[in-house]
Amino acid sequence: MEKQTAPAMTVVSKEIKTTFKDLMKDIEDFPQAIVKEAVQAGLHPAGPQCWIYTWETCDMEAEFDLKICLPVATFGNSFKSDKFKLEKLEEYVHVKKTHLGAWDKLKDSYETLTEEMKTCLIEPKKSCRELYINCDFDNLANNITEIQFQAN
Template identity: 35%
Template sequence: MQVKTMPPMTVLYYTTKTTFAGLEEIIGKVPQQLQNEANRLQLFISGPQYWFYFGADGKPDTEFTLEVALPVKGDVNQATGYQFKHLSPFKCVAATHEGGWDQLHLTYGKIIPWLFSQGMQMANDLECREMYVNVDFDEQENNLTEVLVGIK
């Protein structure tokens, strides 16, 4: 576990209301669409994809806001079916999850009690981010995900 501040960045992103049970419709499809759009707009993709969760409680049927984001550099004033926004620095507790995403809850289950034991509080909007460092749909044990839990 590590306390860190993620740097500011500009992202091309997709937003939706969903549940954990509904994520399967988004995985793979939306990130590829964002990459295709960034390429069409001739933007430089400046980092790995991020998923931002607002109001998620870990239960499969609870609705929350999801943003799938791709850090970019370039002319962000172009017309697109997606949105752009500039993200401020993000203070968080970070831990690396290695392996399948079906076990991500175990990493959250370590981070959240740890941050409370250190006298920290989660951010007011309960924002959590996942940075997908390596994605391997065929051999999920090769997945590398940085889990970032926002703190005050």
């Protein structure tokens, strides 16, 4: 298992506080609206949506910060929105695992990744990212999600 560094990237984003129990209710229409607003502003989507989870503890019942991001190429365009902001994410040192299939099985991939991290003596930080490489809502077995766990 090797640490990798994802480069800095410009994103349109929205940050909320939520819990896993309330996640779907709290995100409202953000995943669709973020793409629509970016395109209407003349920004070009430049990668898969990235959700960044940040927490104080790994308590699955606790509240955490979720930032929903769409990487974009701005081409010098300005961006004004009441709902979203344009920002630059810093580079991200991480280890990763690709999850193939339905999201209700993501927990299995997370467990495998964290076990590999323990074996390699890699200390996790307090955030992880999910990059939604392929989203197939008709056949969830076709989903491809890259899990990036921030590492020291």
